[in-house]
Amino acid sequence: MDMRTRITSALKDAMKAKDAERLSTLRLINAAIKDRDIAARGNSEAQGVSDDDVLGILSKMVKQRHESARAYEEGGRLELAEKERSEVGIIEEFLPRQLDEAEEQTAVDAAIAQVGADSIRDMGRVMAALKDKYTGQMDFGRVGPMVKDRLG
Known part of the structure; x- marks a missing residue:
């Protein structure tokens, strides 16, 4: 449905x-x-x-x-x-289950590996990959700094 x-x-x-x-x-x-x-x-x-x-x-x-x-x-x-x-x-009630912090970290690591990101310049590509796969399941305002820390 x-x-x-x-x-x-x-x-x-x-x-x-x-x-x-x-x-x-x-x-x-x-x-x-x-x-x-x-x-x-x-x-x-x-x-x-x-x-x-x-x-x-x-x-x-x-x-x-x-x-x-x-x-x-x-x-x-x-x-x-x-x-x-x-x-x-x-x-x-209409949103999928939200990922917890550990699941978010795993998703960020997977997206970085998928995109082949190695510097902060790749942050946009990583965030785009996360948004494609996890829209409605994570707070991207909270995940953004997490991605930045991993790439920085």
Whole structure:
């Protein structure tokens, strides 16, 4: 089942269950996907948003909500921080299992070997290989410095 179908099905289930919080978050996901669809229409070859694009959108949404929750906590708005965290939980249901730190290190080593990287100049190629294989499974903001350390 593709990502859009899973999200649409979950949206219908949330409507039937009258789960307002879940419904709201799923509608936000749908809106983000539709925005990307509209942006892709300018490209005549585009067939809409792929599952990899959806994974990227969901990963970005999770990152944004983590940042918002942190900002709300610093501002003393704990109820809003909690709302952001609950949205993260709903969004993460559609993402593949996140790699732990040891798995990320193994993936980085494998990507460096695959690309044949030997200097910091190859960092872009290593990151591209990781993104091709692990989109939605790792935080590339955290993995980037790891790659840099290995190549530097």
